[in-house]
Amino acid sequence: MRVLIADDHDLLRDTLLLYLESEAGIEATGVADYPAAEAAVAAADGDRGYDLIVLDLDMPGMSGLTGLDRAMAWGAGQRVALMSGTANRETAERALAAGAAGFLPKTLAARSLVNAIRFMAMGEQYAPLDWLRAAEAEEAHPLAQKLSQRELQVLRGLTEGKSNKEIARDIDIQEPTVKLHVKTLYRKIGAANRTQAAMIAKEAGLF
Numbered sequence: 200m201r202v203l204i205a206d207d208h209d210l211l212r213d214t215l216l217l218y219l220e221s222e223a224g225i226e227a228t229g230v231a232d233y234p235a236a237e238a239a240v241a242a243a244d245g246d247r248g249y250d251l252i253v254l255d256l257d258m259p260g261m262s263g264l265t266g267l268d269r270a271m272a273w274g275a276g277q278r279v280a281l282m283s284g285t286a287n288r289e290t291a292e293r294a295l296a297a298g299a300a301g302f303l304p305k306t307l308a309a310r311s312l313v314n315a316i317r318f319m320a321m322g323e324q325y326a327p328l329d330w331l332r333a334a335e336a337e338e339a340h341p342l343a344q345k346l347s348q349r350e351l352q353v354l355r356g357l358t359e360g361k362s363n364k365e366i367a368r369d370i371d372i373q374e375p376t377v378k379l380h381v382k383t384l385y386r387k388i389g390a391a392n393r394t395q396a397a398m399i400a401k402e403a404g405l406f
């Protein structure tokens with residue numbers, strides 16, 4: 200089984216490759232952007248192609264779901280899955296409807312990502328139902344409608360008692376960016392500090 204992982208976040212990509220390479224029967228390759236993924240598929244086309252390509256929705260050159268459509272036509276038309284730390288339920292559902300092999304939120308644990316990749320490479324379509332249901336509930340919630348997807352992710356981390364560093368690691372952004380999101384969501388929901396923000400979210404039944 201040959202898998203190509205295309206993601207511009209080095210830590211996430213390298214961690215996922217380590218997990219995949221430790222699995223029997225999986226040969227994994229990693230690249231950092233969309234053009235490099237296209238080149239890798241072209242180079243493998245005359246040999247043994249990839250069973251699955253996993254593309255980061257937000258990496259350089261991707262152009263959103265347009266990149267997915269183009270990638271599914273590469274080479275022999277191999278299976279292509281999307282991975283994202285920012286996409287909402289609607290984007291995930293559109294990708295699946297367009298024929299993506301699956302959708303992987305970056306909040307999944309590395310072991311779950313590996314299992315999902317193996318599942319998709321075997322010909323199945325994958326999407327975490329609990330994530331889709333949670334995303335649907337958040338989008339319909341009046342408090343959630345005040346916040347961006349990133350701000351929701353940060354607020355979830357606050358309700359779980361996580362530090363800015365932990366939240367940054369979980370959603371694959373820089374710690375200073377988390378601080379900016381925290382300040383913005385405080386203003387939007389009327390919170391003065393982390394504890395109050397978490398209480399507002401919990402009392403509103405957001406998480």
